[in-house]
Amino acid sequence: MLSPILIISDSAEYQPLFIALNDLGLRTEQISSGNLGLVAEGKKRFSAIVIDWGLVVPRRLEILKQLRRVWPDLPVVALARNGSSPRRRKSQSGNLAEHLSLTGNEKEDLALLLDSLRRVVPDLRTEVATLSDLLFIKTPSNKMGEILTLIDIMKDEFGSVLIQGETGTGKEVIAKLLHYSGRRHAAPFVAINCAAIPETLLESELFGHEKGSFTGATERRIGKFELAHNGTAFLDEIGDMPLPTQAKILRVLETGEIERVGGHQKIQVDVRILAATNKKILQQIERGLFRQDLYYRINTFTLNLPPLRDRPEDVLPLAQHFLDRHARRRGGPKKRLSAEAEQLLLRHDWPGNVRELRNATERALVLAAGPMIGPEAFPDEIREKVPIMSVPSDQAHPVAHVERAATPILSLKELERQAIVDALALLENNATKAARHLSISKATLFRKLKQYGIVRQPAIRN
Structure with a gap:
């Protein structure tokens, strides 16, 4: 997993920009210049450093020297508003840094910062979507093979896609594959969990808000749709979205415009919509919980993901893939499943689907003492599916x-x-x-x- 980005700033000027980085799924740790010493003492690992170039010169030079002493190989991105074009140059401390001249336009500045981070952190795109983790590409399952064929057809289209499947079947993974293998791959992929955000905050999360538009709105905030401009907005668990918000989503899809909460300006957005749900949408429509017109707007293409129990041929390849991935992230040796462990996994019906398998293999990798993983390393709910027993051949007393x-x-x-x-x-x-x-x-x-x-x-x- 990519280490967080360290942000050093004493000003609130760039706060909306830093919030947007978090909204895009990038891990950040923001500190004031006065707290740098505490972080440096801990020698935490970071992938890059973003520094506010507006600090006074003596303090700025002191910070750069400290950064190079503690993290000599980390790239530094310096933010300033000076009207000049972005460029790379030697800093006054003699270290190469990426200097960004920001415009004051939040969307343009966000694009500049992301481009800069992609240049200095080659693994950044991998962090956003690790395509090697999309094991469905190697699936022996005919059902998943058909879905992959459809993805290859849909990836460059403009139409919306509705992804349906049980919890844990990999709906977001498929959404990322659609985005990162298509023409919009260089633009943001923004995921929005419609079930996790309170109804009172959902509109603000989706469309943003102006400063002072409601209690607690101390800064202007860019919404998810603006963040996804020219890219993809993934509406996860759309079946749980409240009806009033559904109406506003429908208007965005029809007009290509949003309006921030508390604002009056119409903002154009070019966003491809991918939606996912574990609910039966047609039943939701019959019960009056989902708008039929919105269903037809998001349902240009449909992908129905089968549960893991319906494609047992994927269980062992997926399990080994997750084991290899966890080992790589931990920096340890690879481990294999014993024959008994393989049979154990094949007997389980995986009610939590791929997510349950991923978590079980991560646990097993950590608990297994040697290079071979046995049944005892897996959770009780998997192990305790006891097969018909036979008497051990070495039994002393039959x-x-x-x-x-x-x-x-x-x-x-x-x-x-x-x-x-x-x-x-x-x-x-x-x-x-x-x-x-x-x-x-x-x-x-x-x-x-x-x-x-x-x-x-x-x-x-x-």
Whole structure:
């Protein structure tokens, strides 16, 4: 993951610009010049430094020297309003820096700053959309292969795309693939989670606001649609968007204009809309929760993403991909799945889809002690799907098979309790062997014994 960008400024002049960087998904850490020493002592890692060139000259030179002493290889971008064109030059401290002459126009200044950061931080575009992470490109699934074919057709079109699928199926990943593989790839991709933003703030987030337009509006703020100008606005969970906001989104799509909250100026925006939802929009329309006219505006193209349980052939390639990615980010060795772990993943139905698989593999990579990842490294909810057991071949005292009536109406808890009882019976009440056979830790086994009121007899010893 790309380290944050360090911003050093004593002025509120550039605050809207720095807020916009965060809105675009870039991690930043903003400090005043007086706090630089505290940050330097911690020797935190940053990807670049942005400095307000309006600081007084002695203080500015002092800061640059300090920066070069602590972070000698980090690129520095200096911001100033002096009417000259952007250029690269030696700073007075003798270090190469990128000097930006800003115009005062927030959108133009944001574009200048982003272009500059892309020049000095080659991995910046990778941070915004890591195309190598879009494993769907390598998917063996026929269903995902068809979707990739459609993406290749749609990527350069102007029409809106509605992406439908369960939570965790990768809707935002597909949206990024549409954006970064198409003609708008050099422009911003701005994601807006319509379900996460309170209804009272959603309009301000989408369209921006003027200073003083409401309580707490201490600065003018550029909205998401303006930030996405010439690029893509991704409306995630659009099915949860309130009806009044839906009407305003529809007007933007029809006119190509927005109006900031508290403002009166019409602002032209050129934005491609990608929308995603885990809800059945047609049912939402029937219930009066979604506008039919907006549905037809965002539904020029439709992509329906299948859940992971419907494409089991993707589970192991995805799992190994996530393991390799996590290892690369941690700077550690790559690890592989054991045969038992592979079977464990293939048995799981993945209610959380790709997101659940990604989180489970990250955990497994951290917990696995050696180069091979076994079942014990995965969470309880995955491990405790116990298969039909067979007696270990090295069993010293063969035990008769425990007969159990097969019934389809047993609850999961009843099945789990019975599996533990069977394992203890088969393995002569040896907790260590039973835990290993059930692919759970010994601590988890003891917790389950207490939970289900199972009394374990002492293990038989020779």
